[in-house]
Amino acid sequence: MRRRTFIASLPAAALVTPAVARDRASKAPGSADTKKLADSDAQAPPKYWAQGEDKFVRNDVRAGDRPVGASFASRTAVYGTSGACGSAHPFATQAGIDILKRGGSAVDAAVAINACLGFLEPTSSGIGGDCFAMVWDPKAKKLAGLAGSGGSPMGLSLETVRSRAKNGVIPPLGAIAVSVPGALDAWWTLHQRYGKLPWADVLAPAIEFAENGVPVPDLIAYYIRGNMAVFRKRRGQIEEIDNAFKTYAPDGKGPAAGSVFRNPDLARTYRMIAKGGRDAFYNGPIADTIDAYFRRIGGWLRKSDLQAMHSEWVEPYTTDYRGVTVHALGANTQGIATLQMLNMLEHFDLRAEGFQSARSIHLQVEAKRLAYEDRARYYADPHFSQAPVEWLISKEYAAKRATLIKPDRILTPVYPGQAPDHADTTYFSAADKDGMMVSMIQSNFRGMGSGLVADGLGFMFQDRGELFSLQPGHPNIYAPGKRPFQTIIPGFASLDGAPWMAFGVMGGDMQPQGQTQIIVNRKDYGLEIQSASDSPRWHHQGSSQSMGEDSPGLPKAGLLRLETGVPADTRQALADMGWTIGDPDGGFGRYECVENRRDGDTRVYAAASEMRADGCALAY
Incomplete structure (x- = not known):
């Protein structure tokens, strides 16, 4: 997903010119000016992590020393011979490993992880967004690519988009930036070709998490609260935000780190999909609810747009x-x-x-x-x-x-x-005992998305349409039914x-x-x-x-x-x-x-995870 650009609406970080950089370097630890800084109460580094602060910054302190490996490494990769998964949330990674242990394929694990992340990490993913994947097929000994990307609403014209533009750019919030969600169709298409477990079993962990709730990790809590603050600040640009607050911030702010978050609406939506497959979303009761919602708020997405959504198998390029x-x-x-x-x-x-x-x-x-x-x-x-x-x-x-x-x-x-x-x-990867490897990425684009949550469905619609160009003659210029430029890449x-x-x-x-x-x-x-x-x-x-x-x-x-x-x-x-x-x-x-x-004739998986996020990698 795109970095958390909702921060762009807050005070921007200072730009550092070459001259300022040299000045800062002169004040680095060990420089002549270090003592002057230490003598200044206003500029002295913090002595402890103050309660309520998001970060504890001591630039003169580095991580502890590891006995082996790179001095800056946060931890060691995990190893296994039967399977491995990595994602931005530990519970999602665990769900993927559990699916593999039950005999599921790497695709089953990847879909299960993504469904879990739609609840666990709504700041990065969800069935209101798009999805792309590359799958190593061990039987065909070939890499397959899948593009699960939806087009713009057929009823939204270029003229209307231009009339809503700000300084020649499509706004990032509200119905004008919404395109057809492609993620669910991508999951279904992958599962139809490579899945081993029943479809409902693959979605079961996500349903359980959403119904029962889980504690929210620090970073995800921080981003949910930041997104909700932006939606509140820009509510005049969004047709309707009550549903978003009801879903993600019933207290008006959003979950704190370690607090238990639930999403029963999303659990019900997942149950309908588990029973009815992708058609429940694109041609059934969920599509009907989406259609009615966008008509109610004056948006353009319709059931006919959802019915036209189909993922594409594509040949990856190489170098x-x-x-x-x-x-x-x-x-x-x-x-x-x-x-x-x-x-x-x-x-x-x-x-x-x-x-x-x-x-x-x-x-x-x-x-x-x-x-x-x-x-x-x-x-x-x-x-x-x-x-x-x-x-x-x-x-x-x-x-x-x-x-x-x-x-x-x-x-x-x-x-x-x-x-x-x-x-x-959000990005995640999975591999199974047969040698199948999945590289999969999914996103709502900017922050949590458009700010729009359809009545009772529990997920937010993407704002990917913001990346259309409005420049005449540009290959990426807006057109009805066209897929916008995509940043997400496995x-x-x-x-x-x-x-x-x-x-x-x-x-x-x-x-x-x-x-x-x-x-x-x-x-x-x-x-x-x-x-x-x-x-x-x-x-x-x-x-x-x-x-x-x-x-x-x-x-x-x-x-x-x-x-x-x-x-x-x-x-x-x-x-x-x-x-x-x-x-x-x-x-x-x-x-x-x-x-x-490879260790001789034995396949060994090594899995690594990002220290900049809340997730983990596991193998067995």
Whole structure:
């Protein structure tokens, strides 16, 4: 899912110019000014974690020392021979493992995890959103891709959308941004091909959680409360918010960390789906309720739009990066941006530049900037506009674009390539005893979604329609029935024709950037599955061409955010190059991964989870 961009409505984090970065560096621990800071009560670091504070920040303190592995690793990967799962919530991961132990396939486990997360992590997922997946089929010895993405309402015209636009951009809240939810159809389609357990059994854990309730983890509680505050603040932009508050914040604020949350409406909706399958949602009582709700509030989504929803099996695209085959979905996603970035980076010796060095990060960011120019110019629903994908991911094109990157200075200006004439989110992975591996991602897009919850259904509708362009002639321009540009992308990598990693990094435009950093960390710097994630990340925002995600007023070359773990000398060197460094804002993505290994003739799974989230990985 896109990073929690509801934070954008709150006071923005300060931008750090090169001069300010140098000033901050002079005040780093060990500098001449350290004593002055320590003598100032106003600037002294906190001595304890004050009650009610979200974070306890001591930048001069690092994690304890691990006896083995990377010094910055949070923990060790988990290992198993029969199956593995990783998700953003421990209960969802446990549910996936339980499904595998009962004889379910990796797809059964993935669908069960996603259904659980729709209740457990409503800030990132739910059946009001879309879903994409890649599945390694051990029988066919091939990777399959599925796009579960819904189109815009047929009754909503371009003229109406333009009349509701703000500064040429579709608003992120309310019915104008709602597109048909594709997630449930994707679950059903995956289960029909690869499921082993009965459909109702796969949904049973989610129903039990939603009915009985569970304690809410810290991060999810924080984001629910933040989203609800935004909905309240912007209630004039949303046709109806009473249902959202009734579902997620009956006290008017939202659950506190550790408090028990229930969603009986969602449990009833899941029970109808467990009994009636996908048709209960798209052509039955749930569709009728959705239709009546949008008519009542003056929205455009109709039962006929839901009836037209069908997921598509798609062939993933691939590229080779230093011997690793990296796979990505095309369709209307940003998946091939990862391939474009890696193709350019292959022309530079990142290992020689050094792990977490300024030159290494600079090269990666420049590759991102070039790829994202193409992303904004060409990516769209292929049913409406044929993007020149083969050209965009070709080695020849990457070689030409790589020549534009200078190791010691920022490229400016930066533009998309000229095509030939013929031309945040929740992520989870699962693997089973038969060798099936699933990489799956699902999202409501920005924050929790549009703010709209249909009467008595217990889930929020996505606001994915915000990412349509309103620019005449643009491939991604709004049209009725068209699928909007998608940020959610599952990741997958293979070695020598065998599956290697089912992985993903959640977080809107961070996703290709995060996937690239994972591959670079593993292949160029030798990090293992967990430390590759725990390594501090960078996140670049802004380009000359935007998909509607960038905040206004960014510097000319964009804003480069660095996590606090990036070395101070690296931060300083990047500022000296001219990069505007932004404070960490929590938008660095969240990762899950299952890796396929061999110990002689025995398959061994290693699973890792993101320390930036509330989840975990388990194996058995």
